Amino acid sequence: MSEVNASDLRLIKSIDDVIGTYAGAGTGAKTGVEVELAFFDPDSADLTPMTMAQNKIVKSATNAECSGEFVRNEPTSEMLEVGSIPGGPDELRTILDDTNKKIACLSAKAADIGLKRSYFQHLPDKTANQLLQNVMDVERYQAFFAPPREDMQAIAAYFSVCKSNQVSVSYRGPDHLLENIRRLYVLAPFLFMITDNAAPFNEGKPFTGHAGMHHRAALEGRGGVPPYVFTARTGEEYIRNHIDHVMNNPLFVYYNKNGELIRLPSGTWTSFNKLREENLNTATNYFFAESILWPDVKIAALKDADNQVTGHRYEARMFGVGIHQHQTALLLTAALAFDAEFADQIDSLLAKASFDQTAPKSLQKPLETSYKAARNHAGRFLNIAYGTTTMQKFASAFADLLENSAYLQGFGEELTPLLAICRTGRTDSRVNARHFTTLESALDFQRNYDPAIFDNPNLCAHTLFEGGAGKVAQSA
Secondary structure, eight states: OOOOOTTOOOBOOSGGGTGGGGSOOGGGOOEEEEEEEEEEOTTSTTOOBOOHHHHHHHHHHHHHHTTSOOEEEOSBTTEEEEEOOOBOTTOHHHHHHHHHHHHHHHHHHHHHTTOEEOSSSSOTTOOHHHHTTSBOSOHHHHHHHTTBOGGGHHHHHHHHHOOOEEEEEOOSSHHHHHHHHHHHHHHHHHHHHHTOOOOSEETTEEOOSOHHHHHHGGGGGGSSOOGGGGTOOSHHHHHHHHHHHHHTOOBSEEEOTTSOEEEOOTTOOBOTTGGGGGTOOBHHHHHHHHHTOOOSEEEEEEEOTTSOEEEEEEEEEEEOOSSSHHHHHHHHHHHHHHOHHHHHHHHHHHHHTTOOTTSGGGGHHHHHHHHHHHHTOTTOTTSSEETTEEHHHHHHHHHHHHHTOGGGTTOHHHHHHHHHHHHHOOOHHHHHHHHOOSHHHHHHHHHHBOGGGGGOTTOOHHHHHHSSSOOOOBOO
16 A cells, blocks of 8 residues: 655645646656565464564565665555566566565565465465454554454455555556556456466355455445546546546545544545545645555556655556566566557457457446456356457467567566466466365465475466476475
8 A cells, every 4th residue: 555645735626736747757657566475474373474573573674685665564464565666668677687586585584584475365264354453553554454444344354365466657648548547457357367376265265256356346436447447538538537536535534734644433434525624635635545546457646755746657456476476467567558569469359359449438348247257257267258258268369469579579488477377278276276175285285385486486386286397396
């Protein structure tokens, strides 16, 4: 979750007071990735999640070792987030090397105090209730979730149970923003599925759909797909709709003029527009209201060293976490943003499946159907409908286009996991379902797998367990 500057008391009286921050980066567009990782104690009887005290030790040691503040807290103590350096379109190799170095450093510092990274993108046996017993002592997270309001339980469950990769792009201008956001939304069910690395269990119980999508559904109007994806004709129109959405976003927490967070009681809501009545329509509350919109493709603020908002970026939030997923997510999102020929080819492929982005209103029904099919796939994985085709057929054609992207030439090894998944249909979650038929078997693997499997991020579960890269390693 993004932090805000709690002392920016400038009054935001109209859209015109903030729209300048959405102009775009022009030729200075950049990208980067954030990776959420969960840790646990493999020597404990119940695979105890990383505690608050351990979290602080690991975070501090990692940032000190690697000279930066790139490890950040998330709401609950078992999780830490790694942030890559930002880089331009021609700096993907540098961004990947930086991210892999930081992940390895964080994992090593966790291992120094006896902790282990979760192989799965979640802790499959832990419930939201259990995880929410350890909300980090960060003012924002305490106000949100310590404890959650009665009417915020499902949203709190999403933030505790689910982990993901997020890729940001500081777009060139409003139209570049819209074309990429709309394309990513149309691709979202597919991207959710091909990067999923969940065990076939969620909160300790068998689960045969996409758990992350299931929990995200609780976000309702502050998540999912905003309706103006299907109506905006220009990038500027999309931005204005977004700003209106921010100003009317229901708030359960807001900042007073002293920079203090005020939490409203359960069942009570306000909004940025309602805060005008108290002269609290400040820049702090505007950017705060924006930060607690969590759609699958988020618009988020860019800030300078003094935490002042200088611009905006879009953030693709539908990628799972595993061995390869951070690389897969970055390469895919960057190629769609910066390789115009590849993006056009994907648009044509989508149009053949009934997703014609030149007719935005026509997208809503097939996209809603595809979201539902992915969220509730019932163990069918890519053998589900995606528009007028199947996700497996789309994946195979997508792989051919991806492999021929001029922009991604030189990343053949990094693309290997994604190409294998698209062509075989053996997503990491599908392989996990095949190999871990009981919760006990999944937890036994968590306890005993060799962390060296993460040394090569060009693997997926299929190559790890079933061939191509050799047999999966487990600790003695």
